[in-house]
Amino acid sequence: MKKLLSIILLLILCQSLSAQTADELNTLGIKYAKNDKADKAFSAFDKAINLDPNLPGPYANRGNIHRLRKEFELAIADYSKFLELSPDNINVLYARAGVYKGVKEFKKAISDYSKVIEIKPSFEDIFFDRAYSYIRLEDYEHAKNDLESQLKISPKDFKSFANLINVKKKLKLYDEALADYEKIIIEFPNEPNLHILYNNRAVTYKELNRPDEALEDINKALKINKNYSVGYLTRAGIYLDLEDKENACKDFKKALSLDLEKHPSFEVDEDFKKLKSLCD
Numbered sequence: 001m002k003k004l005l006s007i008i009l010l011l012i013l014c015q016s017l018s019a020q021t022a023d024e025l026n027t028l029g030i031k032y033a034k035n036d037k038a039d040k041a042f043s044a045f046d047k048a049i050n051l052d053p054n055l056p057g058p059y060a061n062r063g064n065i066h067r068l069r070k071e072f073e074l075a076i077a078d079y080s081k082f083l084e085l086s087p088d089n090i091n092v093l094y095a096r097a098g099v100y101k102g103v104k105e106f107k108k109a110i111s112d113y114s115k116v117i118e119i120k121p122s123f124e125d126i127f128f129d130r131a132y133s134y135i136r137l138e139d140y141e142h143a144k145n146d147l148e149s150q151l152k153i154s155p156k157d158f159k160s161f162a163n164l165i166n167v168k169k170k171l172k173l174y175d176e177a178l179a180d181y182e183k184i185i186i187e188f189p190n191e192p193n194l195h196i197l198y199n200n201r202a203v204t205y206k207e208l209n210r211p212d213e214a215l216e217d218i219n220k221a222l223k224i225n226k227n228y229s230v231g232y233l234t235r236a237g238i239y240l241d242l243e244d245k246e247n248a249c250k251d252f253k254k255a256l257s258l259d260l261e262k263h264p265s266f267e268v269d270e271d272f273k274k275l276k277s278l279c280d
Contacts (some may be wrong), residue, residue, distance in 0.1 A: 022052035029061055038065055054086035060092045067095070072103050090116045090123060097129070106133040124151060128160050133164070140170045147276050158188055162197070174208060195224040202238070211241045229258035230265055237271035240278075249279035 029044030045062035046054060063078030079096040083089065097112035113130035116123050130148035139240040150157060161184050168177040181201040185194070200223035205214035218235045222228060232255035239248035252275040258267055 229260040
């Protein structure tokens with residue numbers, strides 16, 4: 001299991017003189033994990049827990065294996081037991097928050113992220129991660145605050161900047177969002193997803209009934225990526241607003257030919273329904 005180490009967030013070396021055998025098993029499990037032997041690692045951690053239920057490290061390490069196996073409830077249980085024994089360990093708090101986020105328990109994820117922030121506010125990406133959970137709960141004000149906090153720590157963090165723009169749009173702070181689009185395009189001229197930024201700004205202009213500016217941006221997006229199916233749908237919608245049926249249907253059919261409906265960000269909206277009815 002080659003990606004084991006990317007999931008093993010924490011390998012805790014215990015120094016328990018009262019349970020040296022359990023400590024040795026925990027250390028052995030870590031060695032197995034480092035050599036991608038997850039089953040043997042799990043067995044070692046399991047035996048360590050049976051020998052000394054009050055030794056915290058094996059719980060977190062066994063939890064990591066459960067997480068790797070997508071046994072999320074069991075991972076949460078092990079992380080929680082570890083935290084009963086060692087409440088202020090930010091790595092395990094962060095790991096449990098990540099599992100809560102993965103199973104869409106966003107309020108619980110926020111609670112754990114908040115505890116990490118109390119202990120170490122400079123923890124990498126912590127405000128971004130909490131912001132993501134707020135976004136999923138549609139709590140955009142708190143998401144905005146967290147993304148701004150993340151950018152104070154990491155001013156060149158593209159993902160935080162891009163998500164902040166989207167959050168400002170949700171809050172209808174369109175002027176701020178448009179100004180930020182200009183900044184991010186200038187600051188990240190070589191960003192691989194630059195075409196997505198132009199597309200998203202085009203959508204913003206479209207929503208603000210500024211079709212000419214929208215068309216200019218979406219043309220830039222499609223110049224960068226000629227196979228961007230979502231971009232063709234966006235431009236088809238802009239042409240629809242401009243009452244240019246011929247170009248609207250041309251772009252709509254192009255988008256469909258590029259497997260638009262399989263694109264991860266595709267969703268059926270009013271423009272898609274209108275275009276489908278108009279162009280079929």
